[in-house]
């Protein structure tokens with residue numbers, strides 16, 4: 001929240017932490033819950049009291065605004081005078097929510113508290129640079145410190161293949177990261193791979209409606225998944241620690257920076273798998289590397305080294321594997337110190353021009369894939385992999 005009045009209040013009023021603080025939120029707690037989601041909301045309000053670390057003024061203003069919106073609806077209070085800095089900052093925060101429905105505000109409040117609880121807990125207990133698996137996720141590790149939320153794909157024994165649960169968890173982690181108090185978000189992989197892409201066993205769990213229903217559900221999931229990357233509001237950075245395959249490569253075109261170890265490779269073997277490009281790559285790759293190079297990757301399945309991917313603009317910079325973590329983290333920590341609102345707004349300016357187009361491309365790619373998944377070419381490729389006749 002880049003509110004100059006609030007910044008001024010921070011400088012001129014040392015007791016600001018009490019002014020926009022937990023008691024302000026607690027003040028309104030005596031309304032009774034009538035519905036289940038109201039119960040979640042009340043639990044979240046209680047959880048705020050238990051936070052061991054101050055979440056900072058911007059987050060507290062967000063909590064305040066969401067609380068007021070959830071309990072009282074849109075802001076209809078008269079705007080405080082220009083010198084009433086603190087109340088004006090609070091009014092601004094609430095008023096910015098416009099006509100956001102009470103239920104949505106309640107949900108956003110619960111999500112924000114949940115991301116806060118895990119991030120503050122982890123940042124207070126974890127040694128710098130050390131990961132601790134959050135109990136909230138089965139397939140990911142999510143940590144937040146130094147203004148950076150780090151989402152680590154965590155199925156190393158399966159080369160971080162993305163199973164259905166992981167698709168859902170990545171979406172959940174991105175939604176939480178978009179609302180937490182971090183400035184930037186990083187996606188990386190645990191183990192020797194960044195990710196081997198879609199878990200091919202996803203195709204083996206056929207619902208009662210048969211393969212058509214499976215294809216339809218998968219297209220819906222894929223569209224929602226890619227949509228989260230299109231809409232992600234903060235700088236999103238990939239740390240490609242090792243080989244990347246399929247969808248883990250295509251969505252890189254939606255990241256704001258891609259740092260790669262020199263061990264990384266980039267492989268989109270869609271034709272080999274009887275499939276077609278996704279992750280908006282049919283649009284972003286053409287823009288990034290031009291049609292000839294994009295075709296080599298997306299149609300002929302050419303695997304690129306990190307150096308080649310960098311030369312073609314898909315990767316921002318390549319680092320020797322031995323110094324990859326150290327060098328990239330030093331850089332990310334410096335980025336995270338930049339004014340977060342400026343970064344967010346700059347990203348918005350860059351992304352907004354393309355957003356509508358990207359969503360349209362995503363929808364089209366998913367609809368083509370829905371058909372492809374029903375083809376013999378695709379089914380044979382999956383069967384071949386599962387019976388180990390093929391290792392790409």
Ligand SMILES: CCCCCC/C=C/C(=O)SCCNC(=O)CCNC(=O)[C@H](O)C(C)(C)COP(=O)(O)OP(=O)(O)OC[C@H]1O[C@@H](n2cnc3c(N)ncnc32)[C@H](O)[C@@H]1OP(=O)(O)O
Nearest residue numbers: 157158159161196197198199200201218222246247391392
């Ligand atoms: C909701 C649906 C949305 C769909 C979106 C569309 C997405 C498309 C894509 O992402 S296409 C790309 C799909 N990925 C692949 O085709 C890669 C398949 N895997 C491989 O070819 C190889 O495993 C390898 C080259 C990645 C690694 O080879 P190797 O080093 O020899 O290791 P292993 O093969 O022994 O792998 C170890 C272990 O992991 C399992 N595994 C690896 N990748 C996948 C995968 N993509 N899906 C399922 N399982 C995977 C592999 O089976 C081994 O398991 P095991 O130890 O045998 O239990």
